[in-house]
Amino acid sequence: MQDDKIVVGLDIGTTKICAIVSRVDTYGNLEILGSGVSSSEGVKEGSINNLTKTVSAIRQAVKKAEESSNISINVVNVGISGKHIRCFEQRGSYTRPHHDAIISVEDVERLFDDQLKTVTSPGTDILHVLPQYFSVDYENNVKDPVGMAGVKLEADFQLVTAEINEIKKIRNCLEQAGLEIEGLYLDPLVTGLATLNKEEKEAGVAVIDIGGGTTDIVVYYDGIVRHTAVIPFGGNIITSDIRHGCSVMPSHAETLKVKFGKALAETASDYEYISIPGFRNMETKEISLKNLSYIIEARVEEIFDLILMELENSGFKDKLSCGVVFTGGSALLKDICKLFSYRTGLDARIGYPNEYVGKTQDEIIKNPKYATCLGLVLAGFRSLDDRDEDRLEPQAVEEKQHHQEIPYVPMEEKSSIHIEKEERKGTIFDKILDKTKQFLKDDFDDKSNY
Template sequence: MRKETLPIVAALDIGTTKICAIVARKNQLGKLEILGMGQADSQGVMRGVISNIDKTVEAIKLAVAEASKKSGIKIHHVYVGVAGQHVKYLRHRGYLMRDHVHDEITQADVDKLVSDMHRLALPPGERIIHVLPQEFIIDDEQGIKEPIGMSGVRLEADFHIITGQIAAMQNIHRCVEKAGLKAVELMLEPIASAAAVLNDEEKEAGVALVDIGGGTTDIVIFQEGIIRHTAVIPLGGNIITEDIKEGCMVMREQAEKLKVKFGKALAIEAQENAIVSIPGLRGRAPKEISVKNLAHIIQARMEEILEHVYFQIRLSGYENKLIGGIVVTGGGARLQDLQYLAEYLTGLDARIGLPAEQLSVNSQRSEFNDPMYATAIGLLVKATERNPVPTEEPEPEPAALPAEPAFEATPVVVAQEETEETQPAESAGQNGSWLENFLRRSREWLEGDIKDFQ
């Protein structure tokens, strides 16, 4: 019998700067065991939206092939993240009138209320991605989080509805299918990142997750374990790279390396006399870049992004209710001293979000414990919480052939050999006895004729 194992799932993060594919399974302790990871440069995505189908398909194939090679798993099904400036958010209240006041409210009643929200009239070209219940109201009794089991006639609920452009999501499906894969589910990336770097205690206390990607910065605010506010800021790490490119007069690749290796979000922490030498073009003299000036360029743009973040926090109305402060994650969170700049501008506690709590011991010590992989790991966490679709298709077990006893072959051969050897002898004996009988009878007949003649 085949040993029962936990299903293997795969996640695909289609970002502005990179496309990442990760294969993992949950171990017996409920932690993710990373089996393989592959990534490729994303040249067909701008601000979270696919702008070139062919380049995106090629990048997906490269990332998936690398992950498949490292893990030894043939990838068929993936959970895909969706983000970008086209994602919008709205609030709506729905209600359901029940027939009997004495009957308990069941999960079917809540599901019907949620399904009614999916029929909500939207602007042309938009589609609902997630319907997130906020709070329930039963017969004017407000503030109910778990209505199942209660009694009442009128069931109401406030919903946080996340929508996106149909064309943008169809392009994601098209790219995944052209890469030879099947998208099991599209999931909002900041919600996935929250599953990777936040725990239940922080969500209950109140926390703002800031996911700084390459093209956009996504914000999700939790309070009492419920998503209260979401927003997308059309600024990310790529615009910082462009600022360094123009401010330091270097190539884009060099600007990205300067940002990653020597970038600081606080200029006051940079050394005054530190200099980085950049190779010149076609025999020109190397260019010297001041680390202090580099930090000033980065800080100016990061202040702008964090001011937009703080504006969204104030707009949500939960500025004074975020006990957990701000958690910064994503590729942009790799900048040094970023959490101190966030604390200085917002007045809230801040930390860098790492997906360590979701990973097994071996995976925590590896490269995966990095904020840039928070979205992909969060997709895996969300996939394993539901009924996961295994990424590999099980191979059919070979049919068992009936075992032939070893002793049958030898007797048959021996019997055939004996038959072949004995058959001529028996035939010879039979032929000999017939001739003797013929001669004897002939002699007796001749002797009888001779006697009669005498």
């Protein structure tokens, strides 16, 4: 991680917009300096459909984060999701001109650059290039080829694409809010940063982020991202089912789901009822807790079926030794892990975004619905690929262990501290990420009139 700057994560979700300001403390953990949350009304199923409302919500969240941290925010790391996200496999090959030299970082960069030139569907651009295994001459399943001797360098990649129009909407919203994008990341990838450790990624695990409008999935095995997917259903559709099934107002339906809902109906009591105020002068309505749980379970099972299909498509369902990790607001539904284990036989747990966070009084890390936003902060400090850490030179490792704390001015003495965009320094995958972002920016500018 880089310990010489402050990073802001901005999560533009279907139900909320969240901003977190953080830095690295002297122990190498994240220190949360402030946060802000606002209600999101201009986003549907992970895509922005009302720029005016979204800009207003972003300003509210950022203003709260500025007030709580006493830092003026100019640059943010932002996430992207939605049903327009696509992931496909691609194989690249590069024959090196110098047969007697070892494979260098530049050789691997050349292979990555070739992937950025891949022709995608009309109206889409490459968001991430995720390496799988490399091959050097006749040796396969190489995780890191740098330092090996060989002539022909090949690799399998996962390419993640997003619609240009959706990227344009995010950029326009942030520009109108007076913000600049430092990094644009796929939501499920950064969620995994905040909730998993290296051992889980090595053993095999899937992160399932059930947000308001979408369910994001990312599968790890052998420390490598193997599959990503976005399902266009989330917690809002459960709320909608409750609203129509129980004939209640939307606000009451959300309260029923959050406070009394259970994903496993057999654990609900047959004799418990919840009283809901009637419309205007109408009588109070009584809702059976059992019936409420049946409504929730039916919809959750449908979402689980789609998740299971994606896990099957990944080819790693039977290799998930650490099972699945649920995040997002709907991960707090009672018995959701138990229901998933009953249906799939896989272990399941709730993922709290506190894996790399130091001691803090901020309640934001105690709720899985903020995992994506905290992951965006982590993405600003480190690469999305754990192989970066393995390639750090001894000198870099030594520097990493001796963190220099950022001067911290008492609240009453602080002037407005501006977060400025600075040059990213790091290993090969950091450089590749920068190349991807520059490619996106250049291509986006060329197609701004698309």
